[in-house]
Amino acid sequence: MNRIFALARIIFLNGLRRNAVWGLCLFALMFEVFGMLFMDFFGRDLGRVISDFQFSIMWIAGMLFILFYAIQAIAWDDDHRAIDSILARPISRTEYVLGTMLGLTILLLCFEALLGITAYIQILWVQPRAGDAYFPIFSTAHYWITWFGLQFILIALLSVAMLISSAIRGAFPVMLMTLAYTLICSGLPVVRESLKQKANEASQSLEQLLQGLNMIFPDYAMLDFKDSVVSLDSLESIMGMPVWMPFSLVGLYIVVIIFLTCFIYQRRDIL
Amino acid sequence: MRMQRLAYIIIPLLVVGMYVQLFYTQEKQQSVKEVRLMPTMPTQVFQVIGHTYMQQMLADMLFIKVAVFYGGGNDIEASVDEMANHFVTMNKLNPKMIDFYYRTEAALADKGDDYTNITNKILEVGLKALPDQVPIPYFEGFNYYYYLDEPVKAAELLRLASTYDEKYQWLGHLASTLLAKGGSIRAGLTWLKGMYGSMKDGEEKERYAADIQEFEKAMVVQVALERYASKSGGSYPEKLSDLVPEELRMLPKFSEKFYLDYQPPHLYLKVKDKRRPKS
Numbered sequence: 299m300n301r302i303f304a305l306a307r308i309i310f311l312n313g314l315r316r317n318a319v320w321g322l323c324l325f326a327l328m329f330e331v332f333g334m335l336f337m338d339f340f341g342r343d344l345g346r347v348i349s350d351f352q353f354s355i356m357w358i359a360g361m362l363f364i365l366f367y368a369i370q371a372i373a374w375d376d377d378h379r380a381i382d383s384i385l386a387r388p389i390s391r392t393e394y395v396l397g398t399m400l401g402l403t404i405l406l407l408c409f410e411a412l413l414g415i416t417a418y419i420q421i422l423w424v425q426p427r428a429g430d431a432y433f434p435i436f437s438t439a440h441y442w443i444t445w446f447g448l449q450f451i452l453i454a455l456l457s458v459a460m461l462i463s464s465a466i467r468g469a470f471p472v473m474l475m476t477l478a479y480t481l482i483c484s485g486l487p488v489v490r491e492s493l494k495q496k497a498n499e500a501s502q503s504l505e506q507l508l509q510g511l512n513m514i515f516p517d518y519a520m521l522d523f524k525d526s527v528v529s530l531d532s533l534e535s536i537m538g539m540p541v542w543m544p545f546s547l548v549g550l551y552i553v554v555i556i557f558l559t560c561f562i563y564q565r566r567d568i569l
Numbered sequence: 570m571r572m573q574r575l576a577y578i579i580i581p582l583l584v585v586g587m588y589v590q591l592f593y594t595q596e597k598q599q600s601v602k603e604v605r606l607m608p609t610m611p612t613q614v615f616q617v618i619g620h621t622y623m624q625q626m627l628a629d630m631l632f633i634k635v636a637v638f639y640g641g642g643n644d645i646e647a648s649v650d651e652m653a654n655h656f657v658t659m660n661k662l663n664p665k666m667i668d669f670y671y672r673t674e675a676a677l678a679d680k681g682d683d684y685t686n687i688t689n690k691i692l693e694v695g696l697k698a699l700p701d702q703v704p705i706p707y708f709e710g711f712n713y714y715y716y717l718d719e720p721v722k723a724a725e726l727l728r729l730a731s732t733y734d735e736k737y738q739w740l741g742h743l744a745s746t747l748l749a750k751g752g753s754i755r756a757g758l759t760w761l762k763g764m765y766g767s768m769k770d771g772e773e774k775e776r777y778a779a780d781i782q783e784f785e786k787a788m789v790v791q792v793a794l795e796r797y798a799s800k801s802g803g804s805y806p807e808k809l810s811d812l813v814p815e816e817l818r819m820l821p822k823f824s825e826k827f828y829l830d831y832q833p834p835h836l837y838l839k840v841k842d843k844r845r846p847k848s
Contacts (some may be wrong), residue, residue: 308764342667348646349631354626485618522622525665533789 301389302397309371309401319367319409326359326413334420336405345433348424349441349527352417353448356410360452361480363409365473368402369459373469391563399460399556403453410452414445435527440526443533445540447521450548454518455480457555464562487517516551520544607618629665631655632672639676640770649680653687660691664698674708675773678716685716696729703737704767706730711760720747720756754791754838758784779824786821787829787838794836805834 313319318448323469333351340347374487416528418441425433466472490508526536533541635655639649656673659666670692678688691708699705710726713719724744729844731741747756761784765777790809793816798805806812809820809831823829823838 336633338670339636340629342671343669346625346665346667350625350629356624357622448622480621488620517620518622519620524625 302400305389305394305397306401306404309398310405310473313367313371313401313405316367317480319363319405321410322359322362322367323412326355327416329355330413330417330420334424337424338441341432343426344428345421345436345528346525348433349417349436349444350375350524352413352421353444353527356413356417356445356448357452359413360406360410360448361455363406364452364456364459365476367471368406368456369463369476370469371402372398372460372463373472374465392560395460395464395556395560395563399457402456404505405451406456407449410445410449414442435528436525436532437530440523440533444523444527447523449546450545450552451518451521454516454548454552454555457552457559461555461559461562464559464566483515483518486512486515487519516548518548521548577825606611624665625666628666628669631659632666632669635659635676636672638831639672642762646680649677649684653677653684656691658693660781664694667699667702670695670699670702670705670708671767671769674712675768675770678708678712682717685712687713692827701733703730703733703740707763707767711764714747714757714760720753725749754784754787757838758788780826783823783827784838786823787827787836789821790829791815791836794834807833809836 330352334348337344337348337351339501390419418438421436422442425436455476458479459472460477462479463472466475486508490505490512493505493508520537520539523537528534529536537544612787619744639652648668654705656669656677659669660673663669673688673691677684679685689709689712692705692712695702695705706726710723710730713726714723724747727740727744727747731737731739731744743756743759747753761777761781765774765781768774768777790812793812794805794809797812797816809829813819820829827838830839
């Protein structure tokens with residue numbers, strides 16, 4: 299465990315040294331603050347638009363972090379030989395996977411926490427000024443549950459990037475595959491929905507196949523609680539399922555992906 | 570040596586000067602260029618994007634784009650198709666955006682029967698997505714009554730709106746008024762006043778204010794008809810000029826947009842040119 303935490307600490311501190319990470323953080327903060335200038339176009343939807351905008355910025359920033367920094371940090375090819383120097387030390391490949399994943403997760407969470415707190419303060423500042431007509435409801439509890447939902451999505455994507463990196467050499471191919479994975483996760487529910495309208499036998503077997511694929515490419519919209527931030531209705535009534543269910547499902551998914559990653563790293567020839 | 574140093578200063582300054590000049594020339598040309606709304610993404614693309622974390626923000630961005638175009642003094646008539654496509658896209662991306670339904674009603678409903686029907690389909694989605702927002706059935710009912718001449722459907726929607734909350738029960742009364750004999754003008758006037766109150770944009774408010782004035786003139790004639798009927802034991806005059814001079818000093822003059830249609834005992838205020846020709 300000490301080696302895992304030690305590696306996580308190295309990855310975390312290394313990330314803090316990167317100007318790219320700070321630059322991304324700064325740009326995301328600027329977008330969060332200056333994006334408010336466009337809110338004049340909205341009247342009755344003001345509260346919802348502000349919170350949707352802030353969470354979308356956090357999501358974009360998280361995706362950029364994963365695609366352009368995290369993948370670079372975990373890739374192994376001729377240009378990225380950090381893995382060699384780390385595995386030359388007395389650390390197993392499983393510990394390497396867990397330590398890297400932990401370090402990048404903590405870095406991502408710190409980055410997102412900064413954005414989340416800034417967005418929260420902005421919303422608290424705007425709400426009394428907008429008045430009840432334009433911003434009647436804001437739920438702090440739902441805001442932070444939505445934030446946690448977003449972090450679960452990003453950590454799942456990070457774990458998938460780690461899995462792809464275990465199998466494929468090179469940062470750019472891993473980035474493309476991670477992007478393709480995200481698009482499949484977005485598109486699959488749309489295809490399933492359109493098939494539900496047909497009732498023939500062929501489409502039933504196709505529906506079962508798609509259901510199976512949905513287990514591999516989950517629908518992350520189940521962790522999107524943005525609509526609840528400006529509503530006092532319970533999350534269960536908004537989502538149509540208990541709140542613990544999507545978190546547990548994605549949490550287990552992350553664990554399975556990490557297991558698979560460790561398995562592949564144990565068997566792959568890195569050099 | 571000295572010439573070389575001067576060249577290092579003058580040449581970059583010249584290049585910067587040319588760039589600034591060209592920039593302002595290009596700006597002037599762009600301001601006279603015809604501005605049209607760019608077409609929206611293909612259906613399949615926004616269906617996939619519409620399932621990502623950013624769907625609400627994309628809808629908000631499209632809303633801002635349409636709002637800037639609409640309020641920018643551009644040729645709306647030339648871009649109505651693109652505007653309609655944008656509204657349909659926004660509706661699919663985020664059916665829970667309230668401001669969007671107000672904007673659709675204000676910008677699209679009066680552009681022709683096809684666009685009124687598109688607006689009503691969008692409002693139907695809003696009825697399901699936002700079941701506690703009274704303006705949505707109110708707008709849809711208004712469209713059926715005012716643009717599509719379907720008072721029965723309009724009354725159904727008003728009755729639906731009246732069930733949302735106790736304070737909207739008066740909408741049920743408006744529905745009954747709409748269907749009652751002689752109630753069309755009264756209902757229309759009440760409805761227009763409601764639409765006037767719900768709009769924020771100055772130009773839209775002016776449009777409804779002008780229509781309200783015409784309906785108020787028609788109400789004067791309606792009231793005169795009812796007075797005539799009550800005095801003559803329930804019978805109505807054959808033509809409106811029979812009301813002059815006992816019930817009315819003179820028949821009011823209406824703008825080019827409206828005309829009175831009297832089919833005893835019913836009086837209607839009809840619109841000659843309130844929208845684009847039917848497609």
